[in-house]
Amino acid sequence: MVPRAFYRRDPRLVAPELLHKVLVAGDRSGRIVEVEAYCGDIDPAAHTYRRRSPRNEVMFGPPGLLYVYFTYGMHWCANAVCGDADEGVAVLIRALAPLDGVEAMRAARPGARVDRDLCRGPARLCQALGITGGHNGADLVTGDRGVTVVDDGVPAPDDPVVTTRVGVSRGAGQRWRWYVRHNRFVSRP
DNA sequence: TCTGCGATAATA
DNA sequence: ATTATCGCAGAC
Numbered sequence: 598m599v600p601r602a603f604y605r606r607d608p609r610l611v612a613p614e615l616l617h618k619v620l621v622a623g624d625r626s627g628r629i630v631e632v633e634a635y636c637g638d639i640d641p642a643a644h645t646y647r648r649r650s651p652r653n654e655v656m657f658g659p660p661g662l663l664y665v666y667f668t669y670g671m672h673w674c675a676n677a678v679c680g681d682a683d684e685g686v687a688v689l690i691r692a693l694a695p696l697d698g699v700e701a702m703r704a705a706r707p708g709a710r711v712d713r714d715l716c717r718g719p720a721r722l723c724q725a726l727g728i729t730g731g732h733n734g735a736d737l738v739t740g741d742r743g744v745t746v747v748d749d750g751v752p753a754p755d756d757p758v759v760t761t762r763v764g765v766s767r768g769a770g771q772r773w774r775w776y777v778r779h780n781r782f783v784s785r786p
Numbered sequence: 787t788c789t790g791c792g793a794t795a796a797t798a
Numbered sequence: 799a800t801t802a803t804c805g806c807a808g809a810c
């Protein structure tokens with residue numbers, strides 16, 4: 598389990614340290630290999646850039662919560678809330694290397710022809726792990742709803758690849774995406 | 787491997 | 799109108 602103090606920092610510090618930790622949802626899990634930081638009122642791409650709303654409420658909450666949002670009319674994406682309450686900063690989990698519960702992931706994603714596509718992308722990994730809007734606001738530290746982040750001793754890479762974020766128009770140019778070098782489960786190398 | 791496009795609905 | 803995406807089709 599990862600302590601709350603881990604999340605209570607700038608998401609640009611938390612993000613690269615989240616690499617190689619394990620995201621667990623029920624009996625399914627995967628190693629985090631790609632993340633992006635979203636930085637609140639200094640970040641036009643963040644959902645919290647302007648004002649508090651029913652949708653982004655959780656992202657303004659205390660660090661260590663899971664912020665799950667719905668996008669493009671059909672996809673769920675998951676973030677770990679960071680910083681202090683009311684800051685509105687978080688880290689988007691973009692890709693996992695599947696570990697446990699691979700059979701359940703295949704069942705949850707019948708469209709994935711190969712295991713490489715099970716958790717390769719923020720919406721794909723939520724589908725694979727069964728994470729939906731019902732998990733919005735879950736506490737990753739206490740694991741109150743079965744979703745947690747575990748440090749199993751594998752250290753974060755000391756040479757992650759740093760790039761611009763995927764799919765953002767406003768706020769593009771900021772190099773706030775990190776991924777594990779040479780990892781085949783990364784969404785877009 | 788890459789590029790482009792449609793799906794589909796909440797948010798602003 | 800835009801969107802922190804995905805899966806499919808077609809070109810190469």
